[in-house]
Structures are given as structure tokens and as C-alpha cells.
Amino acid sequence: MRVGDRRMLEDATRYEPAEVERRLFAEWIEAGYFHPEAEGTPEENFSIAIPPPNVTGALHMGHALNGSMQDALARMSRMRGRNTLWILGTDHAGIATQAVVEKMLRAEGTSRQELGRDAFVERVWSWKEEYGAQIVEQYKRLGASCDYERERFTLDEGYVKAVYRVFKQLFDKGYIYRDNYMVNWDPGTHSAISDLEVENREVEDVLYSIDYPVEGSDRVLTVATVRPETMLADTAVAVNPGDERYTDLVGEHCVLPLVGRRLPIIADDHVDPEFGTGALKITPGHDINDFEIGRANGLEEIGVIGPDWRMSEDAGERFEGLTVAEAREAVVAALREEGRISAEEPYTHSVPFSHRSGERIEPLISLQWFCRMDELAAPAIEAVETDAVRIVPSQWKRVYLEWMGEIRPWCISRQLWWGHRIPVWYCDACGETLVAEETPERCGACGGELRQEEDVLDTWFSSAIWPFATLGWPDETPELRAFYPTSFLTTAREILFLWVARMIMMGLEFPGDIPFRDVYVHSVIQARDGRRMSKSLGTGVDPLEEIDRHGADALRFGLLAMSSTQDVRFSDAKVQQGADLANKLWNASRLILLNCKFNQDQSHINSAQDQVPARVESGTTKPTPRTPEDRWILSRLERTIASVTEKLEAYDFAHAAQEVYSFFWSELCDWYLEIVKPRLYEGEEEVSANLLWALERVLALLHPMMPFVTEEIWAYHPARRGHLTVHPFPEPDGSLIDAEAEAAVDAGIDLTRRLRAWRDLVEAPAATVLPARAEGVEPQEFVGRLARFRFEDDGGEPVAAVGPVRVLASAEIDAAAVRARLEARREELRSEVARAEGKLGNERFVANAPAEVVAEERDKLERYSAELEELSE
RNA sequence: GGGCGCGUAGCUCAGUGGGAGAGCGCUCCCCUCACACGGGAGAGGUCGCUGGUUCGAGCCCAGCCGCGCCCACCA
Numbered sequence: 049m050r051v052g053d054r055r056m057l058e059d060a061t062r063y064e065p066a067e068v069e070r071r072l073f074a075e076w077i078e079a080g081y082f083h084p085e086a087e088g089t090p091e092e093n094f095s096i097a098i099p100p101p102n103v104t105g106a107l108h109m110g111h112a113l114n115g116s117m118q119d120a121l122a123r124m125s126r127m128r129g130r131n132t133l134w135i136l137g138t139d140h141a142g143i144a145t146q147a148v149v150e151k152m153l154r155a156e157g158t159s160r161q162e163l164g165r166d167a168f169v170e171r172v173w174s175w176k177e178e179y180g181a182q183i184v185e186q187y188k189r190l191g192a193s194c195d196y197e198r199e200r201f202t203l204d205e206g207y208v209k210a211v212y213r214v215f216k217q218l219f220d221k222g223y224i225y226r227d228n229y230m231v232n233w234d235p236g237t238h239s240a241i242s243d244l245e246v247e248n249r250e251v252e253d254v255l256y257s258i259d260y261p262v263e264g265s266d267r268v269l270t271v272a273t274v275r276p277e278t279m280l281a282d283t284a285v286a287v288n289p290g291d292e293r294y295t296d297l298v299g300e301h302c303v304l305p306l307v308g309r310r311l312p313i314i315a316d317d318h319v320d321p322e323f324g325t326g327a328l329k330i331t332p333g334h335d336i337n338d339f340e341i342g343r344a345n346g347l348e349e350i351g352v353i354g355p356d357w358r359m360s361e362d363a364g365e366r367f368e369g370l371t372v373a374e375a376r377e378a379v380v381a382a383l384r385e386e387g388r389i390s391a392e393e394p395y396t397h398s399v400p401f402s403h404r405s406g407e408r409i410e411p412l413i414s415l416q417w418f419c420r421m422d423e424l425a426a427p428a429i430e431a432v433e434t435d436a437v438r439i440v441p442s443q444w445k446r447v448y449l450e451w452m453g454e455i456r457p458w459c460i461s462r463q464l465w466w467g468h469r470i471p472v473w474y475c476d477a478c479g480e481t482l483v484a485e486e487t488p489e490r491c492g493a494c495g496g497e498l499r500q501e502e503d504v505l506d507t508w509f510s511s512a513i514w515p516f517a518t519l520g521w522p523d524e525t526p527e528l529r530a531f532y533p534t535s536f537l538t539t540a541r542e543i544l545f546l547w548v549a550r551m552i553m554m555g556l557e558f559p560g561d562i563p564f565r566d567v568y569v570h571s572v573i574q575a576r577d578g579r580r581m582s583k584s585l586g587t588g589v590d591p592l593e594e595i596d597r598h599g600a601d602a603l604r605f606g607l608l609a610m611s612s613t614q615d616v617r618f619s620d621a622k623v624q625q626g627a628d629l630a631n632k633l634w635n636a637s638r639l640i641l642l643n644c645k646f647n648q649d650q651s652h653i654n655s656a657q658d659q660v661p662a663r664v665e666s667g668t669t670k671p672t673p674r675t676p677e678d679r680w681i682l683s684r685l686e687r688t689i690a691s692v693t694e695k696l697e698a699y700d701f702a703h704a705a706q707e708v709y710s711f712f713w714s715e716l717c718d719w720y721l722e723i724v725k726p727r728l729y730e731g732e733e734e735v736s737a738n739l740l741w742a743l744e745r746v747l748a749l750l751h752p753m754m755p756f757v758t759e760e761i762w763a764y765h766p767a768r769r770g771h772l773t774v775h776p777f778p779e780p781d782g783s784l785i786d787a788e789a790e791a792a793v794d795a796g797i798d799l800t801r802r803l804r805a806w807r808d809l810v811e812a813p814a815a816t817v818l819p820a821r822a823e824g825v826e827p828q829e830f831v832g833r834l835a836r837f838r839f840e841d842d843g844g845e846p847v848a849a850v851g852p853v854r855v856l857a858s859a860e861i862d863a864a865a866v867r868a869r870l871e872a873r874r875e876e877l878r879s880e881v882a883r884a885e886g887k888l889g890n891e892r893f894v895a896n897a898p899a900e901v902v903a904e905e906r907d908k909l910e911r912y913s914a915e916l917e918e919l920s921e
Numbered sequence: 922g923g924g925c926g927c928g929u930a931g932c933u934c935a936g937u938g939g940g941a942g943a944g945c946g947c948u949c950c951c952c953u954c955a956c957a958c959g960g961g962a963g964a965g966g967u968c969g970c971u972g973g974u975u976c977g978a979g980c981c982c983a984g985c986c987g988c989g990c991c992c993a994c995c996a
Contacts, residue, residue, distance in 0.1 A: 061955075061956060062956080248993090255996080271996075273996060274996075275996090318994075318995080319995085320995055320996085322995090323995060324995095328996055329996075331996095336994055337994035337995080338996090339994090340994075397995085397996090398993095443925065446925090447991075450992085454993095541990085541991080542990095542991085544991095545992095572990090576933090578988095609934095609944085610934080612934075614926065614927065614934095615926090615927090615989080616933075616934070617932095617934090619933050619934080619944085620945090621933070621945040621946090622933080622934090622945090624944090624945080625945080627958065629958095631959095632955090632956065634956080635955040635956035635959085636956075637955080638955050638956080706943070709943095709944090710943080717955090718961095721955080722960090729954090801961095801962090804962065807961095808949080808950070808962045809963095811949095811950090813950095814950060814951050815951085815953080883940075884940095887976090890976060892976035892977090893939095894976080896976045897939075898939085901939055904939085905940095908940085
């Protein structure tokens with residue numbers, strides 16, 4: 049069956065997303081809607097740089113939420129006629145990707161070491177070519193309107209050029225330097241990692257108390273440690289300067305058991321006199337805290353643990369070559385033998401672990417590359433302080449500023465093979481170090497052979513330049529001119545520092561402008577049971593399965609509706625709500641499109657494929673509604689458009705989704721369509737015009753959130769001139785706002801509801817039309833029809849009053865039920881009257897409350913009293 | 922240790938000073954010619970606890986109890 053074929057509308061009572069979504073996505077891509085020309089200015093245009101998913105990644109719920117939000121904004125902006133670019137690409141994800149390929153190699157019985165660096169990197173590339181595109185295909189399933197023709201990769205040629213340019217310039221400015229420094233060594237990946245890649249976990253250890261004899265005395269200093277093996281690297285013992293127990297010992301020495309090294313006893317404020325004995329062993333080589341104390345006091349730095357997670361030569365013959373765990377046992381045994389251990393107790397504390405490998409971090413001093421951050425941070429702080437970059441919700445602004453204020457040097461080197469190899473060359477002949485953007489031939493100083501640095505850069509180093517490197521920087525490309533700074537970034541708060549802060553710093557430093565105007569920090573979707581969604585816990589919900597089951601529109605709607613500024617549990621019900629909405633849209637559209645009378649030329653309906661990819665105007669003309677209900681629905685529609693638009697612009701996706709849902713379902717379907725059905729079946733042109741106009745505007749309004757079903761329905765709309773994707777987004781039209789009509793119809797709806805409720809209470813048969821008489825003003829036509837009442841001027845005795853309506857006696861009504869109902873209503877009214885009287889009887893309320901609140905209360909009292917009087921016998 | 926946030930209907934969540942809401946679930950009625958993934962009508966909350974401010978508090982303030990998250994070098 050062809051698209052736009054009326055038989056489809058006539059026959060299909062259910063909307064089936066699967067076939068529709070694949071077909072429409074192909075049409076959009078074919079038309080090139082998502083591939084804008086690089087024209088205009090960043091102010092006029094709209095652009096988003098996608099948070100690049102890892103090449104190893106599969107679409108997870110975070111991507112799906114993030115993508116739904118970005119796509120809603122991108123599509124809205126595109127429909128508004130702005131030149132819109134959503135930059136897509138993937139991240140080479142150093143550690144993750146290397147780990148995946150290494151795992152494959154192990155399965156093949158080989159290893160990266162066996163292959164050698166070049167062959168290994170080759171191997172990762174071929175893995176990337178084969179599997180790396182997976183996640184991009186998955187974004188398409190979601191309906192993401194990214195520019196797939198401009199896809200980037202953090203290791204593609206141009207990108208590497210940008211990375212090297214950045215490195216060189218930061219080096220030349222003196223920000224990047226090489227130093228022996230304490231780093232978080234990850235024994236799992238055999239690499240240094242940054243502070244931000246470390247997570248602390250509660251662990252139960254044994255706290256050993258070890259006695260260090262004081263030289264030339266029979267006193268001992270007892271120190272406590274959970275890592276006895278590191279005592280081999282101790283170079284001091286510290287006490288608090290104010291601790292009177294030890295004042296006389298400061299300046300003296302201890303003798304390190306097992307080793308015999310003389311340790312100076314020093315005073316340092318870091319030592320807490322309350323903890324343990326108040327004496328702290330200082331191991332500058334293996335503890336971050338001690339490292340700093342050591343540097344401050346000029347202590348020797350000894351390393352007894354090597355990067356291979358074994359004891360080094362400096363640990364002494366007895367322990368050299370042991371693993372750290374073995375060494376711990378051996379050291380404890382040896383100390384015990386010497387009677388040096390005075391206590392052992394279980395001790396729970398938090399310990400750093402590698403976010404990547406899950407291994408316990410080993411603090412080590414090693415030669416690494418660092419980037420000083422202070423100078424880069426200053427303008428990035430100012431940009432957020434002045435709201436040049438707006439962070440919403442605003443509480444994250446403060447979190448950002450506080451962190452930036454305490455920023456520390458960033459360890460940017462990683463001992464991996466997959467990544468941007470650091471663009472530094474060493475000349476062994478003359479000792480020269482060369483930093484260059486392009487591989488140099490020979491040493492500039494002596495002409496000798498050059499050897500490139502082995503380490504690669506932290507993956508986040510390249511991610512930090514994502515918004516401009518993807519646009520072609522450092523070249524002055526048209527893309528850069530048209531789309532930088534980008535407009536919007538949405539992110540999870542966990543990468544606010546890891547990524548967002550660094551992009552702001554790099555953006556200001558290199559292209560010289562903020563990377564994006566607004567940063568929206570979205571909520572985290574937790575598993576259904578409130579735990580974190582995680583693959584290893586098995587708590588993840590697969591977005592692709594949800595798409596298979598309910599359609600991409602349903603998932604998108606569900607995610608937007610459940611999103612919030614606070615974390616929320618994944619809600620199947622919200623996705624189902626989205627699926628139901630898609631189905632409702634389809635069926636309401638069938639009703640309208642199959643029954644509307646229109647005399648326009650329909651020949652264009654099926655010619656979507658012939659349309660040029662341009663903005664298309666509507667063929668519908670604005671109706672001039674006459675009847676109150678027509679004016680009512682169009683007025684409500686315009687209010688909804690204004691409100692939903694406002695919500696989307698404020699990144700309040702949840703309320704935007706809920707509002708358009710309830711307008712469409714409750715007001716348009718439940719009331720308006722039911723009200724106008726007779727007119728529609730009669731083929732009245734006026735109501736047709738109204739409905740087609742309303743349908744078109746609702747579809748356009750909803751398109752950014754639910755692109756597929758709205759586009760599909762649009763294919764059948766007589767006003768169609770091309771795809772909805774490039775149709776103008778509705779602007780609220782104030783001339784259609786009609787408060788009077790709203791009040792009139794709302795009153796009719798209220799009366800209808802009360803009449804229906806009354807019927808139900810007295811258990812009147814559902815199908816029977818009951819006789820009634822109107823007192824005063826005749827109710828609107830639809831009231832009787834929808835509530836199933838027949839209004840007549842004479843007729844029988846009134847048995848009940850429902851508002852201005854007198855229900856007349858008839859065989860179907862149970863007189864006892866009516867009496868009970870009447871009494872219940874009286875009781876309700878009495879309590880309302882009492883409430884209002886109480887309030888108004890309070891002098892202070894009348895004196896202090898705003899006049900309109902008091903007036904409203906008086907009005908209620910009057911109404912309820914009048915009705916009560918009416919009902920009194 | 923510091924910071925942020927949460928505790929509202931059975932469930933998941935809205936609701937930043939004037940009479941407690943939505944979706945799902947539940948009960949009753951209806952297969953009425955768009956839709957039973959539907960329509961209609963209902964039941965169901967001392968808004969964590971205790972004080973305070975106010976004519977008026979789910980909403981503001983203080984304290985407490987429970988639960989999350991982020992940051993942090995107490996061995």
C-alpha cells in the first residue's frame with residue numbers, strides 16, 4: 049500500500065510504528081534536511097554538538113534521553129526556519145576501546161605486547177571500522193536529526209591536527225609540562241588516571257599499629273597504617289606541632305624497623321592528634337597526603353612499589369619481586385617476629401578505585417605530563433559567573449564555580465597505545481626535547497634520530513575541544529564561522545567537570561569564544577527499582593528493545609515526560625502513555641481526515657518524494673470560527689501552543705510533553721471531537737476547516753517530540769506541501785484567544801459532567817435518554833447529547849436539580865436513589881457554605897487577604913447558598 | 922568532613938502562600954459507526970515528624986528522623 053493511500057486510513061485502526069519509522073527516516077535523510085549549508089551566523093543559526101558516544105558504546109537510556117532532548121530542540125529550531133546543525137560523532141575512548149580489543153586478543157591467545165604497538169593500533173582501527181558505527185545506527189533508530197554527513201571521530205585526520213595544535217600551544221605557553229609527581233596509578237590498565245576517574249568506595253581493612261623505636265631512647269612512636277608494606281618507603285614520622293606529648297621528640301629520629309633507615313620526626317599540621325596515637329608515618333612515595341607533606345618538608349621520596357604492581361629493588365632483597373599483597377603478608381610477618389606490631393583492628397574507610405578497571409588505585413610517583421589549569425580556569429569561571437554560559441538548573445552553576453576555584457593540575461598522559469600519541473620527540477643524542485604539530489624528521493639541534501613519546505593523551509583532552517574541532521578548527525572553515533559557538537549542550541552532571549568545564553576552558557583559549565550558550569544538566573534515569581542502571585548489575589533497560597516494542601516516538605515521549613531535574617526511576621507507564629498517544633493521534637486523525645470536507649486539490653498528497661528540501665508553508669487557511677465550541681477549541685489550542693513552546697524553550701520537556709498530551713487527549717478528542725461529530729458527519733465545511741487547522745497545528749507542535757507519527761499522519765493531510773519536518777513550527781496566534789467562548793464551553797462541559805455523574809449515582813441505564821427541563825437559559829446543544837438528556841418544555845414532575853437543570857420523573861429513575869443523591873449534595877453544599885462563612889467571619893482574613901481573594905470567597909458563598917436554598921424542600 | 926537534593930494517592934512522579942493533581946493500577950457502567958492501546962463515572966492522601974512565621978503553609982523558617990547524589994589527603 050502506498051503512503052498517503054486513503055485505504056490505509058480506512059483500514060488501519062492501530063498505528064504500527066516499526067515500518068513507518070524506518071521509511072520516514074530514510075525519506076528525511078534522502079531529502080537532506082539534516083545537512084545544512086554552512087551559512088549565516090551563530091546567532092541566527094542553531095547548533096548542538098552531541099556528547100560523543102564511545103565507539104565501543106551501545107545506545108543506553110542516558111543517550112536516549114539526551115538524544116530525545118537534543119532532537120526536540122533541533123527539530124523545533126529547524127521548523128522555525130533556523131539553519132540547524134546537530135553535530136554527530138564518536139569518541140575513540142582510549143581505555144575502553146583498548147580493553148575491548150585486548151580482550152579479543154586474549155581470546156585468540158595473544159596479547160598487545162606480542163603484537164607490538166603498530167600492529168595493535170592497526171588492529172584497533174580495523175575493529176573500529178567494523179563495529180564502531182553501531183551506535184550511530186542506533187541514534188538513527190531514535191529518530192535523531194543529526195547531520196550524518198558530517199560525522200566526526202576524535203582520531204580522524206583533521207581532529208588529530210586540532211589536538212596537536214592545542215597541545216603545542218599549551219606547551220609553548222608553559223602550561224603543559226613534564227614532572228615526577230604523585231599520580232593515581234591504575235594497576236588494572238597499567239596507566240595513570242586523573243582524579244576525576246577515581247571513585248571512592250568503602251572498604252574494610254586491617255589497621256595495624258606499628259612501633260617505631262626512637263633513636264637513643266627506649267621510647268617508641270606507634271604509628272597506624274592499613275598498608276604496612278609501604279613502611280619500607282617511609283622517610284619520616286610526623287606529629288602535630290601542637291601535640292605536647294611529642295614536642296620534645298620533634299627534631300629527633302626514629303629507626304625504621306626491618307630497614308634500619310633513620311627517620312626524622314617532624315611537625316606538620318596535617319596530622320590529627322586525635323587519631324590513633326597522634327603519630328603518622330610519612331611515605332611520600334606511596335600516599336598522596338604524605339607526598340605533599342614530603343614536598344613541603346623536603347623529604348626523600350622512595351618508591352618500593354613498581355608500576356607492575358610488584359615490589360621494586362628499593363624494597364630490599366627480602367621483598368623485591370613480591371606482589372603488593374604478598375609483600376603485605378611478608379612485612380606483617382616480619383614485624384610480628386620482631387614484636388613491632390602492637391595492635392591490629394578491623395577498620396572501615398573509603399579507598400580510591402579506578403573507575404575504568406575497578407582496581408584499587410596505587411598512588412605512585414611517576415614521570416607524567418601535566419597541564420596547569422589556573423590560567424585556563426580564570427576566564428572559564430568568569431564566563432559562567434556572568435552567564436555568558438548559562439548552566440541550568442542554576443544550582444549547578446555554583447557547583448561548577450566551587451570546583452573551578454579549587455582546580456588542580458591535570459595529569460594528561462596515559463600509558464596506553466590507543467589514542468593521540470603525545471606530540472613530543474626526544475633526541476637521545478643531544479638530549480633535546482621537541483614538541484611539534486607534525487612529525488619532525490631529525491633533531492633540529494644535532495640532526496640526530498628522534499624518538500616519539502610513548503604515552504598517549506587522556507581521552508578527555510581530545511573531548512575538551514569537541515565543539516570546535518568537529519567544525520574544522522584550527523582551519524577557518526565556513527562551518528566554524530556559521531555554527532560556533534554552539535547553542536546548547538545537554539549533559540549528565542557526572543561529566544560536568546570531566547568534560548563540560550574543560551570544553552569551556554578550551555573554547556575560550558582557542559577559538560576564543562564560549563563553546564555553547566546553554567548547558568542543561570538533565571536528570572539521571574534510574575532502574576525501575578531505584579538502583580543505578582548498569583550493565584554489570586543487570587539493571588539496564590535497553591532503549592532499542594523499547595523502540596522495538598513501542599516505537600521510537602513512544603520512548604521519546606516517555607523519556608521526556610519522565611525527565612525532571614531530579615533523578616527518576618524508569619517508568620514503563622510513561623512509555624506506554626507515549627505509545628497510546630501515538631495511537632490516539634492516528635485514530636483521531638482518521639476520524640478527521642476521512643470525514644472532513646475539503647475542496648482543495650488533493651493531487652499533491654502523494655507526492656512527498658518530489659518535494660525539494662526547503663521550508664514549506666501550509667496550504668491551510670486560518671479559519672474564522674463562529675460557534676462557541678469552535679472558538680473555544682481554537683483558543684485553547686493557541687494557549688497550548690504558547691505554553692508548550694515556552695516550556696520547550698526553558699528545557700522543561702516533561703511539562704511540555706504532558707501539556708500537549710492533555711490538550712490533545714482531553715480537550716480536543718474527549719470534548720471537541722465528540723461535540724462536533726454530527727457537524728462533521730454532515731460534511732459541514734466550517735467544522736472541517738477548523739479541524740484541519742487544529743490538526744495541522746497539533747501535529748507541528750508535537751513533531752519535535754514525536755517526529756514519526758506526526759510526519760506519517762501529515763502525509764494524509766490535504767494541506768500538505770512536503771514533509772512536516774520542514775513545516776513551520778506554530779506561532780501562537782493571539783487573535784484566536786477567546787476568553788468568553790472558553791468560559792461558555794467550560795460551563796457546558798461542567799454541566800455535562802455533573803449530569804453524567806448524577807445518572808451514574810442514581811444508576812440510570814447507560815443507553816436511556818432521560819427527560820429534563822432547563823430553568824432559565826437553555827444549555828448548549830451538546831450537553832443533552834453527551835449526557836443523554838432530552839430537554840422538553842413541559843413534561844413530568846421535577847425530581848432533582850442538577851445546576852440549572854431539572855430532571856423529570858421517568859420510569860427509569862429510582863426515586864430512592866434520587867433522594868439519597870439529593871441529600872448527599874445538600875450535605876456537600878452545607879459544608880462548603882460553612883467553610884466559606886468561617887473564612888469570611890474571620891476579621892483578620894477580611895482585613896489582610898488581597899481583595900480579590902476575599903471577593904472570590906464571597907462569590908462562592910453566594911453561589912453555594914443559592915444552590916442549597918434551591919434544593920431545600 | 923563539606924555541599925546539594927529528596928520524602929505528596931497502592932506505584933512512578935507533578936505541584937515555590939489562597940479550596941490536594943497527572944499517568945499507571947483499582948471499583949462500577951458501556952464493544953455508541955476514530956480509537957477497548959477506547960469511552961463514561963468513582964474510590965483512594967492527618968502532603969516524613971515537631972515547632973515557628975502568616976488572616977492563611979504541601980509550598981517560607983528552625984530542629985529532628987529516613988533516603989540518595991556530588992566533592993574531600995584523616996593514617
